[in-house]
Amino acid sequence: MTVASAEAPPQSRNHLLGRLPVDEYAVLRPSLETVRLPAKRRLAEPGAPMDAVYFPLGGVISLSATDEHGGVVEVGSIGCEGMAGLPVLLGSDRSAGLLHVQMGGEAERMEAGAFRREVERQPVFRRLLLLYTQGFLAQLAQSTACNRLHSAECRLARWLLICRDRLSRDDLPITHESLAHMLGVRRATVTETAGDLQRRGMIRYRRGVVTIVRRDRLEAASCECYRIVREEFDRLLGVRVG
Ligand SMILES: [Zn+2]
Missing domain, CATH: 1.10.10.10 (Winged helix-like DNA-binding domain superfamily/Winged helix DNA-binding domain)
Incomplete structure (x- = not known):
């Protein structure tokens, strides 16, 4: 299987899409719609169905936990290194928290049904997304420690x-x-x-x-949390995945 080399021009400003083999990206491309996400737009409510996933090209999307008194605290964030909508990857259709746009920018939007179908069909896409999931979990864990200790x-x-x-x-x-x-x-x-x-x-x-x-x-x-999470992402996604 061919894999996009480090020297080749990136196929997408999103790092996950940009690392796909040329043939897999070509298959995905018709299912991706470039959209503008303005700051403050809510992409998913806690526990509500998710109809799409988003691959940011710029800007930052926040995942926040909420409580019944209206409290909202960010627990993770997603930028051009990743994807918003991991519950869809993991087989659920419900958002774990509030997803909203923290800093506006463009993103590639993919309908949840098309996304599930392509994850089944495209092996490198699936592998990249699973590695990203591990990185995102590391980010959540480190943020929990950070909020408590630093x-x-x-x-x-x-x-x-x-x-x-x-x-x-x-x-x-x-x-x-x-x-x-x-x-x-x-x-x-x-x-x-x-x-x-x-x-x-x-x-x-x-x-x-x-x-x-x-x-x-x-x-x-x-604090060291910045370096720890960055190094974990480099370790997980800085390797060839083909
Ligand atoms: Zn910290």
Whole structure:
């Protein structure tokens, strides 16, 4: 089976689709619809049926846990490295949590029925998705530890680094309100923490845009969770899969 080589131009900006063999991608292509996902759009409600999966080309999708009092906390996020809609892969049709667009961008949308059919037919596609699932579970586990053990400052630095990796740019369109939601802290805590990172020359914050000024310092300020999850994804998906 042919596998897209590292030298070949990428077939898709989504890393999973971009790593497919040329023949598998050609078969999938008619089932993919490029859509624009605006910030705040809800893609799936907790426990509700999922009619499609999404492969982000840019932007960030959040998976959040909710409680009966309206509390919402991010437990995982998905960017161009992955896919939103793992329950469909795993044989369920119900979302495990709230899926919503945290940062707007384009994505490849695939109907759930077509997705299930192609997963059955395309072996490399299936293998990549299972490896990604393992990486996503590692992300969830590490985030649980991070939320329990690490400071708001470390977690903010980690979250900004993750977003930078996914968007491949230093200007991140994000409000304090969204940061508070993602970190599970009060807005005042975000203001205080982001202000501290800004005073120390790592970031700049203006009108809903956080700019990373010194990535190296931000990485030093982050907890080890950023590195652990990144290395796990590299280990799982940085190998040939054909
Ligand atoms: Zn951490």
